[in-house]
Amino acid sequence: xxxxxxxxxxxxxxxxxxxxxxxxxxxxxxxxxxxxxxxxxxxxxxxxxxxxxxxxxxxxxxxxxxxxxxxxxxxxxxxxxxxxxxxxxxxxxxxxxxxxxxxxxxxxxx
Amino acid sequence: xxxxxxxxxxxxxxxxxxxxxxxxxxxxxxxxxxxxxxxxxxxxxxxxxxxxxxxxxxxxxxxxxxxxxxxxxxxxxxxxxxxxxxxxxxxxxxxxxxxxxxxxxxxxxxxxxxxxxxxx
Numbered sequence: 001x002x003x004x005x006x007x008x009x010x011x012x013x014x015x016x017x018x019x020x021x022x023x024x025x026x027x028x029x030x031x032x033x034x035x036x037x038x039x040x041x042x043x044x045x046x047x048x049x050x051x052x053x054x055x056x057x058x059x060x061x062x063x064x065x066x067x068x069x070x071x072x073x074x075x076x077x078x079x080x081x082x083x084x085x086x087x088x089x090x091x092x093x094x095x096x097x098x099x100x101x102x103x104x105x106x107x108x109x110x
Numbered sequence: 111x112x113x114x115x116x117x118x119x120x121x122x123x124x125x126x127x128x129x130x131x132x133x134x135x136x137x138x139x140x141x142x143x144x145x146x147x148x149x150x151x152x153x154x155x156x157x158x159x160x161x162x163x164x165x166x167x168x169x170x171x172x173x174x175x176x177x178x179x180x181x182x183x184x185x186x187x188x189x190x191x192x193x194x195x196x197x198x199x200x201x202x203x204x205x206x207x208x209x210x211x212x213x214x215x216x217x218x219x220x221x222x223x224x225x226x227x228x229x230x
Binding site for chain 2: 043
């Protein structure tokens with residue numbers, strides 16, 4: 001049981017816009033920024049979004065993040081087949097004194 | 111390009127210990143902390159702890175306290191994670207990750223992962 005809640009799956013067709021939600025509590029997403037990671041099967045996670053909405057160098061601007069209250073969202077516009085991957089949200093938890101992850105969302109491009 | 115290169119796969123028996131290494135390059139090792147994150151087969155990511163490469167301070171997740179030790183060797187820019195009293199549910203891929211940011215942290219570079227299999 002993950003501390004942050006994500007839908008287990010999401011899907012979209014090429015060119016579409018999809019969003020993935022991440023829900024937490026006052027001790028994590030409600031009081032700290034949210035980061036997002038992308039993971040392809042058999043490979044290490046890669047930082048996609050940090051501090052709610054910042055993109056590291058090299059991440060396409062099709063990827064965007066937002067946060068409101070205790071919920072955060074990752075949006076992918078102009079969906080491409082290569083976006084098919086697992087996506088994880090993560091935030092610091094003040095009660096646990098450490099970062100916590102969501103259970104991950106598998107994105108399928110139909 | 112920042113690189114974190116981890117040691118190879120391990121197979122251990124229940125009750126044994128494993129020590130995974132993570133060699134950093136192309137940045138100043140002591141300027142960023144290192145965290146360890148594991149992923150059981152088909153499961154999500156689980157944070158295990160953090161070590162300051164500057165002074166060796168550690169912060170372990172409660173679940174692993176007493177069973178994990180994280181260390182560094184600044185002369186070789188290498189971080190280590192030792193997990194003791196292994197159980198079958200410790201079978202997972204173990205990742206090291208560079209910790210960026212100060213008050214607000216995130217994992218900006220990851221090692222390739224080390225598969226640890228615990229089986230009798």
